[in-house]
Amino acid sequence: MNGVHLRFFVHEGERHGRELLFEWLLNAGKRAGMSGGSVFRAVAGYGRHGVLHEEKFFELAGNLPDQVVFLTSRELAERLIALVAAEGLKLVYSISETEIGVTGSDRG
Numbered sequence: 541m542n543g544v545h546l547r548f549f550v551h552e553g554e555r556h557g558r559e560l561l562f563e564w565l566l567n568a569g570k571r572a573g574m575s576g577g578s579v580f581r582a583v584a585g586y587g588r589h590g591v592l593h594e595e596k597f598f599e600l601a602g603n604l605p606d607q608v609v610f611l612t613s614r615e616l617a618e619r620l621i622a623l624v625a626a627e628g629l630k631l632v633y634s635i636s637e638t639e640i641g642v643t644g645s646d647r648g
Contacts, residue, residue, distance in 0.1 A: 545638040546617040
């Protein structure tokens with residue numbers, strides 16, 4: 541199946557209302573009709589401001605980047621992006637065409 545790989549980039553401790561932002565995105569994806577999503581935490585990273593954040597033993601949580609990922613249709617991805625914008629959130633995202641499959645199943 542052809543679809544898209546949609547990624548949002550957030551900070552691990554960032555919130556939207558009372559909910560962690562990555563949790564809000566996963567729930568929003570579910571409400572938009574997506575069949576699944578995942579969150580991946582980086583061990584280090586920097587953003588547009590050039591500040592390096594990395595995991596250190598005594599560092600407080602909340603500064604590392606999280607990547608919230610969905611494999612879905614273009615239509616559902618655009619629905620979620622519109623929902624995020626309607627909530628007033630300004631998030632970095634990427635979207636790219638991808639082939640989605642399941643091992644051990646027919647490809648058609």
